[in-house]
Amino acid sequence: MEQQAAGGHEPGGLQQPISAGIIAVLVGYTSTFAVVLTGLRSVGATPAQAASGLLALCLTQAVGMVWLSRRHRIPLVLAWSTPGAALLAGTAPLDGGWPVAVGAFVAAGAAYVLTGLWPALGRLIGLIPAPIAQAMLAGVLLELCLAPITTLTDDPWGILPVVVVWLAGVRFFPRWAAPAAFVAAGVVIGVDMVRMGTTIALGDLVPRLSLTVPEWSWAALIGIALPLYVVTMASQNVPGFAIMKSLGYDVPWRSSLVTSGVATMLGAGAGGHTVNLAAISAALAGGPPAGPDPKKRWIAAQSGGWTYVVLAIASAALAALVAVAPVGVIATVAGLALLGTLAAALEGAVSERTGREAAVITFLVAASGITVLGIGSAFWALIAGLVVHVVLSPSTGRHR
Structure with missing residues (x-):
């Protein structure tokens, strides 16, 4: 039976799912790894620790995907939380620095397991x-998505080529627009390195895990772990389940969440912020691009998992390249990669007329970047939105 589910002895039957899994992971990785590195650096990681985080995410996602897809014979694809990384990018380092951020990652992973x-x-x-969760995400993303504009005047010769390549990509090959923007950024970085005489040590190109003992603080648990959990559940796990269901798969909720939570906790000490079910990548690996036979599509998750292992080897080199980039270039790549996410979040926030005020308040508070009691704006945005929602709720009005 296993041989039949895997395509038997028909090599042609495996080509589509294998290639679909590789493409799904490549698109997801190259489109958003710059967001991950930016987010980890924002909450206190050194370049080496950020590179370690990228490596840890690749390895834990690979193991989780290979195990889940083989056990359930479903193309279950795991990914890092891009909205979560964007949230980190909008968060200032907390008292306690990187260790308390790592503690928040562990706590978020424990929350996925508990869920x-x-x-x-x-x-x-x-x-x-849902509009409040989407509005919080949109507010967090706003500053990052403004980077291509705010940095353009400071370094037009470095930023403009990246924007032009991205725009051409959106027009002619949308799926690869963000990766193409990073390739353009790589050229810009290379030219700048030659001009400035900058070099990268060979040792920095070797992938290695940098372990950090987690510490916990209320500010990190409330300001990082809780918003990270909420935005990942609302923007990654729930849509991921919905997409897989629309493709005809009965996704094992408990097994998937526990696996992603355990993977998050195991990778947190090395800098991995969150592992979760993929959404867009799931559509690539679980849909028609993975072949006409749904019973064979689980192989796409297998090939995607091994692709993550290969990409893990490149994590240090990419992080080293990002570390020597001119100011604003990587932020531009990250901002362009997140424009689609921002558009979807804004649409989800204001798509319904009822409750729109609460969503707008949530968006404004999240975008403000305020810090109160050492806790960042994402948490306060969530609280403000819920308070306004309760006060303006029609059911509340009937009791007055």
């Missing part, structure tokens, strides 16, 4: 109105 084991917690998160 898988205790469905009531998932239902509780489901009570948060």
Whole structure:
């Protein structure tokens, strides 16, 4: 039976799922790894620790994908939380620095495990109105997506080529627009290195894990772990489940969440912020691009997992390249890569007229970047949005 599910002895039957899995992972990785590195650096990681985080994410995602897809014979694709990384990029380093950020990653992973084991917690998160969660994400993304504009006047010769290549990509090959923008950024970085005489030590190109003992603080748990958990559940895990269901797959909720949570906790000490179910990549690996036979598409997740292993080897080199980039170039790549996410979040925030005020307040507070009691704006945006939602709720008005 296993041989039949895998395509038997028909080599042609495996070509589509294998290539679909490789493409899904390549697109997801090259489109957003700059966002991950930016986010980790923002909460206190050194270049080496950020590179370690990228390496840890690749390895934990690979193991989780290979195990889940083989156990359930479903193309379950794992990814890092791009919205979560964007949230980190908008968060200032907290008292306690990088160790408390790592502690927040561990706490978020534990929350995913608990959600898988205790469905009531998932239902509780489901009570948060979707427009408020989307508005919080949009507010967090705004500053990053403004980077191509705010940095253009400072270094037009470095930023403009990246924007032009991205725009051409959106017009002619949308799926590869963000990776093409990074290739353009790589050329800009290379030219700048030659001009400035900058070099990269060979030792910096070798991937290695940099372990950090996690520490915990209330500011990090409330200001990083909680928003990271909410935005990842709302923008990654729930859509990931929905997409897979629309493709005809009965996704094992408990197994998937527990696996992604354990993977997050294992990778956190090395700098990995969050592992979760993929959404867009899931559509590539679980849909028609992976072949006409749904019973063979689980192989796409297998090939995607091994692709992550190969990409893990390149993590240090990419992080080293990012570390020597001219100011604004990588932020531009990250901002362009997140424009689609920002558009979707804005649409989700204001698509319904009822409750729009709460969503707008949430967006404004998140975009403000305020810090109160050492806790960042994402948490306060969530609180403000929920308060306005309750006050303006029609059911509240009937009781007055």
